[in-house]
Amino acid sequence: MSAATPGLRFRLPAAFALAVLAAATAQAQPAMGGGGGGGMGGGDFRTIPLFAPPDIPRLEAPIVIPDMSRDTRRRTPSEMGDFIYDPFYAPLAAREANGDVTAKQQQRLDAYLAAKLAQQNALRNKLDTLRNADVLTRQSALTAYAAEQTPQLVTLEAEAEAIREDMIKGEFLQEDINWIDFRMWKLGRDSFQSSEIAISAQYQVIIGAAYFQKNLLPAQRRLLREVATDINELSEKPADGPQSVAAATSDSSPLFSFAPETARLRLPANLPGPLMDKILAYEKEKSALKQELNDVIKDADDAVFAVLRNRTVKELADKQAARLAALDIMAEDIRRDFAVQPQQPRPPALPALEPTLAERIKTWIADKRARPTFLNKMLTDVARVVPIQSARTSKDESGREILNIRLNTRNQRPDRVQTANQIIQDYRVETARRTEALKQSEATIRGALAATFRTPPGPDLDREIDQFLENYEDTMDRQDLWYRYDDYRTAVLQPGLSPEQRRLLFDTGIGELKIPLPPQQRRPAVTQIRQNYYGP
Secondary structure (H helix, E strand, O other): OOOHHHHHHHHHHHHHHHHHHHHHHHOEOOOOOOOOOOOOOOOOOOOOOOOOOOOOOOOOOOOOOOOOOOOOOOOOOHHHHHHOOOOOHHHHHHHHHOOOOOHHHHHHHHHHHHHHHHHHHHHHHHHHHOOOOOHHHHHHHHHHHHHHHHHHHHHHHHHHHHHHHHHHHOOOOOOOOOOOOOOOOOOOOOOEOOHHHHHHHHHHHHHHHHHHOOOOOHHHHHHHHHHHHHHHHHOOOOOOOOOOHHHHOOOOOOEEEOOOOOOEEEOOOOOOHHHHHHHHHHHHHHHHHHHHHHHHHHHOOOOOOHHHHHHHHHHHHHHHHHHHHHHHHHHHHHHHHHHOOOOOOOOOOOOOOOHHHHHHHHHHHHHHHHHHHHHHHHHHHHHHHOOEEEEEEEEOOOOOEEEEEEEOOOOOOHHHHHHHHHHHHHHHHHHHHHHHHHHHHHHHHHHHHHOOOOOOOOHHHHHHHHHHHHHHHHHHHHHHHHHHOHHHHHHHHOOOOOHHHHHHHHHHHHHHHOOOOOOOOOOOOEOOOOOOOOOO
């Protein structure tokens, strides 16, 4: 890939992103007071909680676990982990959080999930039987299987869309929970207390439309999730102009937003010119579709009547339908070309070692990493018996780690305090044993490694072994990520699958990542709520 090509690729998303940021920032005004954090004024108008799904990470990106210890927002129901990529995520989460899912709705969800899992298992089994086939044989067999499985997936996706609509509308005696209709603040009508809050408001409008707006095509709903991710990532970057490739990415490879929607990956270097031309054409068309969607949803947000907003959205859906279908064809053409390139993705390779030594290093690393889990289990066991007032670690003069735990023994039975202290003592004894075993294991490993290096004994050899073990552990982590992303990677890059199969397998891949679910979105703080609200 030439030096000019990545720059060309990033102009399109940068222009789109800056337009998003400019529009959001333009609505932010200095705080005038009286707005309140909830932005609901003094009325009793019913509000609907908005739970957004997690942003889908790029292929092989580390999974970041955010610190939620000080976040007071309502947590997303854990059941939603099975439905991150489904079109009914937000309305179902709202009903789950309020305990408003009926037995009939739960039965329907259970049946849908069982059918989805059955189809996912069937597709994965088929892929496993073809894992060692050559590229053309694998592609041909998958194309044949796609013709067999896809009609069932079309029915499954139609059921997911029907669940979305019914979950919003509700059953008899259930209230409608269309977040758009029951939201007091609007993008084009209200002012926000800061640019950050304005961007958050725009994010919520886009992600809310993906789940609650009528007349959108399923593909448009998924594209809106990409737009929302773009807004989220843009809010974390400075707004002083287009980002260079070096500033926008953690490495020199450009980030490619591909298919299924919300999937992204790093492009390998030195791709042939014709293939790069196809990639750029795909990205240009996809960016244009996303920009049109973003503009229509924002412009229609403050429509006085919902029927006007719905009509505008329907007109855009009719205009984009053929282009969205053509985008899938473009994506498959790119996959076929990419599949025959010499530089195919491969898992990171660990250094070649004698098998017994390699296994010993892996066990040593696993034992090191088990220490926090062992500590947390002990603290949990103690807290079940006696409340813990404080727990901290310190080091003595020799550098040995010491755990200091203070129990809240007030009004506690002596036998329970004795039990808690015994748990702590058992932990200390076991920790000392484990620490000694780790030291002995490390000494054995270092001695075996020293025999494989040419460096003479001394500080240089010690540093060389330290670096080797550090790199070995890092490679193990990257290998783990590689295999965790296996279904994600196949869904994005394997030719021969239908778009429905890709989405099904991508759904599986997302589940394997165990992405943390973000809490409920905060209502944006506005400077004032105007009283001329006419309702949906």
